[in-house]
Amino acid sequence: MKQPSLPLALFLVLAALCVAQEGVCDSPTRTLTLGAYTAPREAYGKAIIPAFQRYWKMKTGQEVRFQESYLGSGAQARAIAGGFEADVAALSLEADVDNIARAGLIRHDWRAGPTQGMVTRSVVVIAVRKGNPKGVRDWDDLRRKGLEVLTPNVRTSGGAKWNVCALYGAALRGGTGAAKGNAGAAEMLLRDVLRNVTVMDKGARESMINYERGVGDVAITYENEVLVGRKAGGTYEYVVPRATILIENPVAVVDKYADKHGNRDLAEAFVTFLAKREAQRAFAAYGLRPVDAGVAKEVAKQFPAVRDLFTIRDLGGWSQVDRGLFGASGAYERAMAAAR
Amino acid sequence: MSRVSSALNPERGGRMVRAAVLAYIGFLVLLPLAALVQQGLAGGMSALWQAISAPGARSALWLTLWSAAAMALINALMGTATAWALVRYRFPGRSFLSTLVDLPFAIPTLVTGVMLVILYGPHGLIGGWLNAADMKIAFAPPGILLALLFVTLPFVVRAAEPVLLEQDPAEEEAARTLGAGPFIIFLRVLLPPLVPAILSGTVRSFARALGEFGSIVVVSGNIPYKTLTTPIFIFGEIEAGSPQTAAAVSLVLLALAVVLTYAGRALEKWTGVRGV
Numbered sequence: 001m002k003q004p005s006l007p008l009a010l011f012l013v014l015a016a017l018c019v020a021q022e023g024v025c026d027s028p029t030r031t032l033t034l035g036a037y038t039a040p041r042e043a044y045g046k047a048i049i050p051a052f053q054r055y056w057k058m059k060t061g062q063e064v065r066f067q068e069s070y071l072g073s074g075a076q077a078r079a080i081a082g083g084f085e086a087d088v089a090a091l092s093l094e095a096d097v098d099n100i101a102r103a104g105l106i107r108h109d110w111r112a113g114p115t116q117g118m119v120t121r122s123v124v125v126i127a128v129r130k131g132n133p134k135g136v137r138d139w140d141d142l143r144r145k146g147l148e149v150l151t152p153n154v155r156t157s158g159g160a161k162w163n164v165c166a167l168y169g170a171a172l173r174g175g176t177g178a179a180k181g182n183a184g185a186a187e188m189l190l191r192d193v194l195r196n197v198t199v200m201d202k203g204a205r206e207s208m209i210n211y212e213r214g215v216g217d218v219a220i221t222y223e224n225e226v227l228v229g230r231k232a233g234g235t236y237e238y239v240v241p242r243a244t245i246l247i248e249n250p251v252a253v254v255d256k257y258a259d260k261h262g263n264r265d266l267a268e269a270f271v272t273f274l275a276k277r278e279a280q281r282a283f284a285a286y287g288l289r290p291v292d293a294g295v296a297k298e299v300a301k302q303f304p305a306v307r308d309l310f311t312i313r314d315l316g317g318w319s320q321v322d323r324g325l326f327g328a329s330g331a332y333e334r335a336m337a338a339a340r
Numbered sequence: 341m342s343r344v345s346s347a348l349n350p351e352r353g354g355r356m357v358r359a360a361v362l363a364y365i366g367f368l369v370l371l372p373l374a375a376l377v378q379q380g381l382a383g384g385m386s387a388l389w390q391a392i393s394a395p396g397a398r399s400a401l402w403l404t405l406w407s408a409a410a411m412a413l414i415n416a417l418m419g420t421a422t423a424w425a426l427v428r429y430r431f432p433g434r435s436f437l438s439t440l441v442d443l444p445f446a447i448p449t450l451v452t453g454v455m456l457v458i459l460y461g462p463h464g465l466i467g468g469w470l471n472a473a474d475m476k477i478a479f480a481p482p483g484i485l486l487a488l489l490f491v492t493l494p495f496v497v498r499a500a501e502p503v504l505l506e507q508d509p510a511e512e513e514a515a516r517t518l519g520a521g522p523f524i525i526f527l528r529v530l531l532p533p534l535v536p537a538i539l540s541g542t543v544r545s546f547a548r549a550l551g552e553f554g555s556i557v558v559v560s561g562n563i564p565y566k567t568l569t570t571p572i573f574i575f576g577e578i579e580a581g582s583p584q585t586a587a588a589v590s591l592v593l594l595a596l597a598v599v600l601t602y603a604g605r606a607l608e609k610w611t612g613v614r615g616v
Contacts, residue, residue, distance in 0.1 A: 074579050099581075153562050155576030199479050199561040200568075202575075206558075214463035215479070328394070337395060340565035 028062040032266050033257070035086030037073035037159075038205055039224055040120065040249075040288060044068065044090075047282035052273050056266070064266065072203050074158040081105065085257040087267040090119070090249070090274075092159045095318050097250045110252035118248040119274040120224075120288040123306055124166035125238045127211060127219040127226050134217050138241045139167050139176045142218065143192035150219040152207045153200040154326060160204065161321070163220040164332055166245040167193060168325060169315050175243025175308050183331070191335040211236065222247060223303070227287025243308035249288075376594065380587035391588035399565045400573035401592060407481060407569070408549035411488040416542045419496025420534065426497070427504040444493045452490050453558025456483060460559075479561030484569065487555040492545035499541030503534050536608040543604035547597045 036044060049066050056064050071079060073092035080086050081103035089106075091097055097117070100106050111117040128136050134147060142149055152160035171189045174180030178189060199215060201207040204225055211219040212234055226238045251271050258267040273279055280290040284299040315321050326332050380388060391397060426438055444452070460467040460477035467478055477483050507530065515529045553571040561567040568576075570593060577586035 072579075074581075153564075153568075153576060155580045156562075156572070158579070197563060200563050202557055202562070210457075210461075213457070213461060215457075215461055333396075336564050 028060075029065055030062055030263065030266055031065045031067060031261075032088065032263060032270060033067040033069070033086045033261075034088050034090060034270075035069050035071075035076050035080050035084060035254075036090040037076055037092040037249075038070045038203075039092065039222070039228075040090065040283065040286065041070045042228065043283050043286035043288065047285065048274070048279045051278050051282065052270055055273060055278075056269065059269075072157060072159075080254060080257075085260065086254055087258040087261060087263045088251065088270055089254050090251045092247075092249050093161075093318075094248070094250050095322075096158065097252050100252070100254060105254050105256040106252055107255045108253070110250070113271075113275070115275050115291045116248075117250045117252060118291055119251045119279075120249045120283050121291060122222045122224045122247040122249075122287075122289055123240065123309065124162050124220065124244050124247065125223045125226060125240050127208070127221050127236050127238045129217065130235045130237060132237060132239065136218050137239060139170050139189065139193075139243075142167075142196060142220075143189060144196075147196050147218065148198045148216045149193060149196040150199050150201070150207050150211050150216040151197055151221075152204050153202065154332065157201075157203040159222070160200075161326060162222065162245060162247050164190065164325065165312065165315060165321060166241070167220070168331065169245055169310055170241060170243035170308075173243050173308060173310060173314070175241070187331045187335050190331065191338045194335055194339040197339075223289070224287035231287070240304050240306055243310065244306055246306075246309050246311045248291075248311070373594065376587055376590055379583060380591040382587070383584050387584065388588045388591070391585040392592055394585075396564055396568075397570075397573060397585070397589050400568050400570045401589070403481070403484075403568070404550060404570040404593075405596075407484045407488060408546050410485055411492060411549050412542045412546040414485075414489060415492055415496045415545050416538055419493075419541060419545075420500050420538055422497045423500035423504055427501060441494050441497050444490050449487075449491055449552065449554030450558060452487060453555035456487055456490070456555065456559045460486070478559055479567065481560075481567060483559040483561075484556055484567065487559050488549045488552060491552055491555055492548050495545035495548065496538060496541035499537040499544070500534055503537045507533065539607050540604055543600050543607075547600050550593050550596060 034044065034049075045068065049068070053064050053066075056062060069076070069079070069084065069086065073096045077089070077091060077096035077099045080089055081100050089097060089100055094117075097106065097110060101110065126136055126139075126142070128134065134141075134144075136142070136147075141147070151163045154160045154164055168186050168190055170176055171178045171186035172181060172183065176189060178185035199207070199210055201210060204221060207219060208221055208225050208229055210216065211221075212229060221238075223238065223240075226234075226236065229236070251274055253264070253267040253271055255264075258264045275292060277292060277295055280292040280295040281298070284290050284295060284302065289303050290296050290299065312318055312321065316324070324330055383391075392401070422437075422441065426434065426441075457464065457478050459465050460470070460483060462468065462471045462476075462478070464478065470477060477486065511529055512525060515525045520528065551571055552569075553575065556569050557572050557575075560569060560572070562572055564573075570589060574586045574589050574593075577583070577589070
């Protein structure tokens with residue numbers, strides 16, 4: 001038998017692939033790749049992505065297929081910077097988005113939007129056992145002798161830095177027993193609490209899994225972790241300290257990859273969609289505080305108010321915190337060494 | 341098939357196989373190691389020294405070393421005893437025991453860690469009971485030791501087994517006829533040929549334990565200065581954006597592994613014929 005020519009064979013293979021894929025090759029299906037951190041996984045997978053697919057179909061007639069990847073925020077940022085071609089990055093920390101920008105992949109000012117590039121919020125809280133048997137009310141209670149505290153390792157979990165910032169910042173602001181602005185007293189509180197930490201898990205999720213398993217008396221964690229855990233049947237509760245930090249989670253279009261895939265319009269529409277009411281309500285249903293003021297009012301009952309809510313900017317911003325608090329000779333390292 | 345092998349010039353065929361294997365191993369092992377060394381030395385020797393002499397790194401290295409050493413010691417004893425039992429005795433459940441010995445290699449180490457926490461955690465089956473007696477296993481050094489023992493179980497057993505199988509019962513009998521007691525027989529007749537195999541198994545298990553990550557990260561608690569082992573310290577440095585520190589500390593583990601491998605070889609030669 002005469003062999004078919006190479007171009008013909010190639011064509012046949014491609015045609016077969018197209019048919020296997022979609023039925024017809026030029027069907028208006030598009031693929032958007034989302035590189036996200038793990039906490040909003042359910043919100044994206046179960047609510048927001050299907051809603052966006054409907055929205056886009058109505059608007060343009062195109063089907064959108066999603067490729068979703070969920071990793072710890074730092075690891076996801078490194079994956080994208082290292083060549084994982086996500087069109088949209090949804091991360092836990094601004095610094096992680098900045099890392100992708102520094103790799104030259106995000107070229108626009110991603111903080112320029114109406115919500116400064118942020119789509120969700122949360123606060124650092126203290127998870128306690130049902131009925132709060134240890135009577136934990138605020139940060140100062142965590143230094144009590146014999147109390148077992150869980151918080152993830154700040155080196156392996158960028159998000160765990162929020163916990164330390166909340167505790168340390170609350171002390172600095174006079175939100176604990178320490179006098180306002182007394183850095184020494186804040187460091188002592190940090191040391192005492194770190195001394196009570198029995199497990200420093202790899203990440204926030206692992207830490208809560210251990211807590212659910214019965215390890216520890218309290219866990220320092222984010223409000224959304226507790227709310228999602230309770231939704232899944234967890235019986236624990238949480239207390240909101242008098243002073244705590246506001247967590248803000250950014251989303252950005254990864255310019256280089258969105259352009260490469262011809263997905264700019266789609267990626268930008270998705271990011272815009274995340275700040276719209278429908279998506280904001282979905283985030284709220286999964287325990288994340290909305291950035292949209294209107295939706296925030298709707299769900300205000302769901303999220304207790306915080307007496308003294310401060311942000312990372314009140315501590316001088318991440319670059320200042322990374323140096324002064326988490327740097328090699330920063331307050332955290334000193335407190336950790338003193339706690340041994 | 342047979343036509344091909346006979347047509348091959350054995351001399352040339354041998355050379356080709358050797359070259360192919362060399363290229364394969366070089367690609368698989370040497371290349372990544374070279375990348376690690378390059379990254380580790382990127383900041384110069386003083387940066388390397390600074391990274392590994394920082395108190396956090398030092399305490400992690402120390403914990404890894406002593407826990408691996410304790411594990412190796414227990415492995416040398418219990419592994420030999422297990423091999424002995426498997427070879428010398430016929431008992432019900434023997435083949436089941438043999439299967440159990442190999443099982444740890446097939447279980448993802450992360451799962452090992454989870455199992456240990458379920459069992460020895462403060463509310464675990466055994467852990468709850470021990471906790472009442474104020475003994476901590478999970479989230480404490482004993483948990484690290486248990487995890488290491490689990491993941492390295494087959495090394496000494498499988499190294500000692502073939503040597504035990506080859507031993508000639510006639511030697512033992514001769515010793516007995518000459519009036520030696522069971523202790524002397526073990527020490528003078530049975531043990532010497534086993535030593536190289538035990539050493540080789542022990543050294544391999546030690547080297548394996550230096551790098552263990554999956555089970556430890558779950559079971560140890562990862563508290564700096566207390567229960568944070570070197571591989572998890574290294575992971576933390578990578579996550580925290582200090583790949584150079586990570587590579588520098590990795591180099592220490594790598595150097596240890598290389599030295600150990602050579603030391604193991606030398607010991608094997610020195611103590612007698614190689615087991616395998």
